[in-house]
Amino acid sequence: MANDTLMQAFEWYLPDDGNHWNKISEMAQELAELGITKMWLPPAFKGTKSSDVGYGVYDMFDLGEFNQKGTVRTKYGFKEDYLNLINVLKNNGISPIADVVLNHKASADATEAVEVVEVDPTDRTKVLSEPFEIEGWTYFNFPGRNKIYNDFEWHWYHFTGTDFDARTGKSGIYQIQGENKGWAQGDLVDKENGNFDYLMYADIDFKHPEVIKNIYEWAHWFVDTTGIEGFRLDAVKHIDAFFMNNFIRDIKDRYSQDFYVFGEYWNAELDDNVHYLDNIHYRFDLIDTRLHMNLYEASQQGESYDLRRIFDDTLVKNFPDSAVTFVENHDTQRGQALQSTIEEWFKPAAYASILLRESGLPCVFYGDYVGIEGEFSQMSFKEDLDKLLVLRKECAYGEQVDYFDQANCIGWTRLNEEGSPLAVLISNAGDATKRMFVGEKWSHQTFYDAMGRYEDRIIIDDEGWADFPVAAGSLSVWIAEE
Template structure:
């Protein structure tokens, strides 16, 4: 078993200094030492400006190389720096994962006239107007790139919708009209708001053969240019799932099945997740939104939350082999669109839930590890996470036995394996100090366990039958491991 860990190596409020790729390259050895096996990189493509976090994608073929949108570099640096960071990660045995944003294009070079109907933002299947003409920002010519790498230019008929009429300076959701136009089939996108094909900017029409051809040309170029070893797919609930399945099939056909892919399907409903995974033939994994929501809820109400329910309805419970677990990310951090930041008091416990269990692939958020500065500041949890990552590397093996049996205190044990014989015990309280009698198996009999988190000061002697009583302080997490292995670490 390999206890892989992803790190999301960015947060929303990073400085617009063009130095992030260089900082990452300088941090790679440290990431390797703490057990990070994959790094999810922020979107590397030219956006609306140098300060664009990467999701207002303008030109997928510009990785910080051409003078476009007032900048050559992206927020994170130059193409050369990006490629160097990727090579440095790979040289140290860490897989670089590219954030791929295909749903929309932003900051077009000029407007075009075309026919639309306005739709209800709360029900995109409901038409509010007769057809009328707008001036929409849909003409992309990439003049600063001069057709290098690809000479395709985008027009209104390559999109399904847009959100601004330049002629009237009016915002709305405008569905583009014409032959074979319209939103994606409702069964192939999320059905929130009736049909959630449209999210923002100029929305790509994945039914159009020229769009599909251009994306195929781009991904071939991108893979050959960067040597990237995986994708994080942005906003897949808004993209035709039939297209996504075929797109990833072709990528893996080129790169092999070890090319790791996971998607942001932002929907906490377990049936919707199951349906989406079936629609894509389980060709890539999904982030576990429901687990994040449960962790957020638990952190907000403290002892009023029944910890026995923390895995209820989650992807890691229903489809653990397809789940990427996380505590927070760039969308849930304070000040962002999906703000639902897990409260600081519960962060260590939340991370123990994703890092110290054997189900799912855990993702550590840069903002939690290194902290966040500015208006929406947050402390860092580097010390706590280093300890949890250490335990994951060496003590999360063998049979896992759950003790999810009390509303205010849950725990589990990992018994250890032949290669990693020392097990671990995790105990979480959201109320008062308490304890739980747990079985570590006879292979751990006689060992002395200590709390690596430093919360519970006492030592616990494992009985000859493998059982022991493990304490936990109020509203905290204790992680117990063999004292001898800790001393030799």
């Protein structure tokens, strides 16, 4: 069975030219040939303006079709471009995954009088005021769409909180009052800041029956309209896990158990990740935030980092069937809220650590693949990533044997039975060698460094072993020459 590989097909600073859906369509065949099998697409829904990356969601039923918020298209293009891209991906054997932003709504059409209490931003369970009235941006009726596809209107009682009082011009975190209101139960959202139900904008109340009904209506319309084959769920640590468990259960029951879903649970504590997985009955996977942070720390600390710890406390080590592994994403790139950008010297090694191992679904970041321009520029790693993707597609199979026996040099082999085995080495200090086994059937065979760091060849000994080298602060991947 071929390895699955995911690509995140966007980064934060893409140009606001409406051409991205078409650009990815043009890349699809090449990416498929490299082994990309799933494509995480950015949010396709109308946001606060044409340049919105997609997380300031205004209208989930507008995929770049209606003149709303000063634009018909989204940042990435028009509805017909999006639908065409999905078909192109499928025709190339790539499963399209939609970024779904359910936590909040932004850029309301009008204000409403709302009774609230102000809460402490550092502890949202702590109330700072008596109930009082604000003018909140909580009324959504989508006049540009004019009730096409769905006639639901959103009011203050469909939300749990907001962050701005238009009457006074004051910002804060305002918890909406009323019957059955309040944050999600503390056990069902992340416990950061006391209760991290509220994140931004108008925070959706997933306990309200009208909200639940509308989200299901939207999901059925969206999947039926687009033919999308999976969801990436944004900000799940802020969304009631009881709702999310039921929602994904029902989506999979309606469409397919193969409808692939993974969630952004931005929390590096293994216990918290496991608690969330328990809450959702392991119905979908989570990004491996701890692994990303380990890779980031390794890139920052250089030779003082003990590479033997690189997988400590990670999902991929402890719950491999639930882990989406990644090196970088749109939140961790330079200039973003969760900036934790892996240093360039270590990035190829970091990608080898997700692409050439047996566990987890690895995700390649578009910004690392094509590069990032502008104030927060990052270099392209396309040449190395193309090599690693081909190695994953063709060689990264079979038993994995780890050689994590040195603080500054780790290695592993993949004892592929159908083709060449792999011998992978990572150094974060000086030149190093490591004696590793690739199989007796490869005795006297010549191996070369597929990454091109070494020109010399290695000969496997009579018993299937060799001393494989790696250059200082580098990565080498050795495979059979024939």
